[in-house]
Structure formats: C-alpha cells, structure tokens
Amino acid sequence: MLRAIKGQIQKRPRLFEGIGVVAIALLILFAAPAILTAMGQEFRVNMLGRFLALAIVALGIDLIWGYTGILSLGHGLFFTLGGYALAMHLKLQLPEGELPEFFTLYGVKELPWFWKPFHSFPFSLAATIFVPMLIAALLGYLVFRNRIRGVYFSILTQAALIVFFNFFNSQQKLINGTNGLKTDTAKIFDVYVGSDDVQRILYILSVVFLILAYCLSRWLTSGRLGRLLIAIRDDESRVRFSGYDPTGFKVLVFAVSAGLAGIAGALYAAQSGGISPKTMDIAFSIEMVIWVAVGGRASLVGAILGAILVNFSKSILSEQFPQVWLFFLGGLFLTVVTVLPDGFVGWLRTQGVDQVRSLLGRRRLLTYPSLAEDPEVEYERQNLRN
C-alpha cells in the first residue's frame, strides 16, 4: 500500500506537491486560527500572520543565499522599504487637505513631494515591491559587475543598511524619524487597520502571498535557472568559462529576493501596528539569515519552517523565561550550526532518515546511493547473502 503511494508520488511529483501545498495552505488558513482561538490563544493568530510574512523574507534570503551563495546581511533594508511604502499610503487616508499628524509636530505645512504619489493605492502596492527591487538591482549590478563577492558583498549590504538606517532615523520632517509610521489607527477603505476584520484579511493575505512567493521561488529554482544558480554558488568562474555571464543572473535573483522582502515588510508592518527604522537594525537582518540556516539552506520548505519555528520559539521562550530566554535561543543556533550544518530539512534529506532508523535498530548499509536503491543490488543483498 505504502509502496503504491510512493510509486504514484514518483510518477507525478508536481501534482502531489501541489496537493500538499494547497492542503497546508488550507490548514493554516482555517484550522490554525480555529485551534488557536479554541485554546484561548487568539493573540497568536496575529502572531502567526506576522511570522508568515517573515517567512516570505526567508524565502528571499534562501534564493539569494541558499541557492546562489550570496550572503546578504542587509535584507532589513528591503523589508523596511516595503513596510514604509504601504504605511505611507495608509497615513494619507485622511480628509482632504489634512496632513498626517506628525508633520504638524515638526511644523511641516506641505506634503513632501515624494509622498504625493502614495495617495494612489495601486502605486503604493507597486512601490512595496518595485522600490526594493530597483534598489537591489542597482546595488547588485554595480557590485556583481565588478566581481565583488563573498564577505565583501556582505559588508557592502550592511553598509547600505546603515546608510538607510541613519537617513530614516534623522529625517523627522520627511518620515517621522525614529518613531516611524503608525498604521493601526490609520484607515483603509474607511476601516481601521488595527480592527479585527482588517487583521483577519491581512492574515489571509499573508498566507496567499506566502504561497505565491513559494510558487515563484519553486519555479525559479526548479528548472535550468535553478541549476545554474547552484552552479554559480559552487563555482562561479567555471560558469563564466561555460559561456554564462553570472552578473545578470545574480542581479535578477537579488532583485527578486528584495521584492519578496518588500512584500513581507508591508504585510508585517500592517499586522504589527506600524513600521519604524528599527527593522533596519543590523541584528534583524542577521536574524533573517539565521532562520534560513536553522530551517535548511537551499530548501524552500526549510526557509519557511525556520522562520516560523525560530520566531515562535523566540516569543514563547521570552514569555516563559523572561530573564534567560536569549540563552536558549543562542543555544538553538549553536546546536544547529554544529550538529546540523544543513539545517533541519537538510539533515532530514541527507542522514536524518538513516540516523533515526539506526536509533531504532533498523540500520541499512548504504554504500553508493544509486547502487543502494538499485532493485537488482537490493535483490542480491537479500538473497545471495548466505
């Protein structure tokens, strides 16, 4: 019976994967909120929604780092830009002629020019995706064309992050500086963003966008492009000698991953009551990389799981052990890095199954993977032993 199912799955992997994704999506959409509410933990639904948004960034990080081998430590920048793009639109939902309240505090009488297009809802939505993409493409093009790689690229992304952080922090008159933009008291379509109905819709949107982001990433990484990204990760100069120019590919992936971060930032901001330059903290960008490392590099499911699990354990641990929770979290990361260098999913894929089996006393000798799965070899092993 099991074997028959396995055979079916091998025959039509795409179909079964699609069914799996839809099933999980439905579970998260309907079952998870119902269960959490029944447990009297309704506030966790909103939390889960935010973490689903964070999982979208994790997918972006996985594309650029896990698959292409480029470690960006500045994705907080793209995340924040996306958040601001949506928050600016929400801030402008005011009666004709009024300015968002913080402007009056600083004595600003007229709306700065770059705020004006954010009156338009479609423009703002486009901006949440395309502003981060454009900035990433520009930065990426300049850096990758000059063959700056590895740790130098990581440092550059951090530098970019700090530049924007300082800029956003210091511009009270333009974007309210350190305080950022509050969104829960703003209105969208005449309803408060902080209201239950809007939050419920945002939860659904987070699930939908996560699925879309997963499909996009899956599409990018499954075909020839995906294999080329892995090739760039493992031996970039060999890729050049095979006739490909890696620059374009790296710019594309970096931009896509920034666009995902932008969407995530917008969803996150709207669900957590606002956005401020705090999300451009260096620590936050590094945390994003940790989610992916814990879940499993070069595994899309791993990135999503990593983001959700790390964030949930973070909030649960901080509630239970307010004094020492950071030690637990640090311990988790150290464990993953030392014991499971490929993350949870990577471990499951490689030795996980065998290790669990050997713990249960059902060890199987594996010599050469292709041989071990060869039915003839299997037959010989079973029948010719004695």
Added chain:
Amino acid sequence: MSAKILEIEDLTVSFDGFKALNQLNFSMEPGELRVIIGPNGAGKTTFLDVITGKVQPTIGSARFKGKNLKALSEHQICRLGIGRKFQTPRIFLKLTPRENLSLSGNRYKGVFSTLLNKRPTGEQQTISGLLETVGLTPKADIPAELLSHGEKQRLEIGMLVAQSPDLLLVDEPVAGLTDEETENVGNLLLTLAESHSIIVIEHDMEFVRQIARQQVTVLHQGSVLCEGKMNDVQNDPRVIEVYLGEAPSMDE
C-alpha cells in the same frame, strides 16, 4: 582573412615584473590536435588563461579566427567557440552529470532565455549521446560529487564537447588517472580531434606519445623552445636539457 584558427603574437604577460609569458609566438591550423609540453613554470597554464580571458596580456595579442580576444570577458570568449577544461576537474558537484551537460550545452545563455525557453527536443538526445560517449550513462542521475576522479575528468571533457566549441583547450586531462583511464581519455581526445581543433597541455610523456600524431610545442620560460613531430622534439638536445632530462627513459 587568415585561415589560422589561433594566432598568438609577441605575447607577454608579466606579474609584478615576473614574465610568465615572454614574447610568445604561436599559431595553429583548424582541425589540428596540438600538444604543448614544458617543465613546471613554463607558462603553460598562463597561456590558456590568456586565450580564455582570465588573464589580460601585458603586450601582444591573441587572435581566434582572426578576432582579437583582448578586452573580451570569459563568457564572451566562450561563446565565440573556445572551450576549456581545467587542470583539476571543475564540474558542478551538486548537480548530476546530465544537468552538468545540459548547462554547458544550453545554446541560449542569457538570463531570460535560460529561465523561459523550452528545452529544444533534440537536446535530450544530444545529452544522452554525450553521456554514452564519455561512458557515464549508468551514473547520469547521481550527484557528480559521487563520481570517481577519472569519471569527473571525462565528465568535464563531455561538458566541453557539449558547448560544441571550435577550439578545445585541455589542461592535463590525465593527471591522477590510472593507465587504463588514461588510455580511455586518449582515445576520447583522438575521436574528438576528428571534428575539433584541440590544444592539449600534458606532462605525461606516455600519454603525449599516444595522442601526438601532429605537431608538439615545447614551452620553456614563457616562450616557445621548439616545435615539431614528437620524435624530433624528443631528440632535440635543447629539449632534453631543459625538460626531459632523463633521456634514457624516453627510449623504451
């Protein structure tokens, strides 16, 4: 204008004053299989680096089918039709042999064509044929990191052929191979020589004798020491002095 496939004039490459190549002149006819030998540090690998665009010449020029290669980057040179195999096999270890070949064999190497183009129907067959040629059909779908050293060498030659270049540059294809594998690779190169121009750089004299049916070029201290048939070269006193040294062992 010129019928030569590769022409190198007065090529000098200096690294901080050290001349890895020194006024080197070299040319090659289409369809030739040329073996280049020379002691360590003679500039053999730098020579390939210049042709493939990894190193820019300090003075002089390299022309491929009459086109100056200066200022072209590696991928552009590759697309002109020059393929290179590296000294240590450089294949993509996480990908399977089939995927390795399919990446090299892709005809349209732009970003969007790689992403969007359907794979041409003939490609599958071409790749299966290549796998057959390099003898990797049984291992076509396991990660390439599980292949043996010799299989990796053959796979990389296969990747080179998949690009269908006009000129193949092959750097020490039999380093670290057993005698039997060496002979296999030799036969593979001889088969390829029927339809390609090939430059082979090699240390292994046994192997050189197997494949050098035409001209052999000896490099020494960054320039060409002499050129000729293997037998002549082998008996040239200058060559014996700088390189072969133990002449008796050559007479087996």
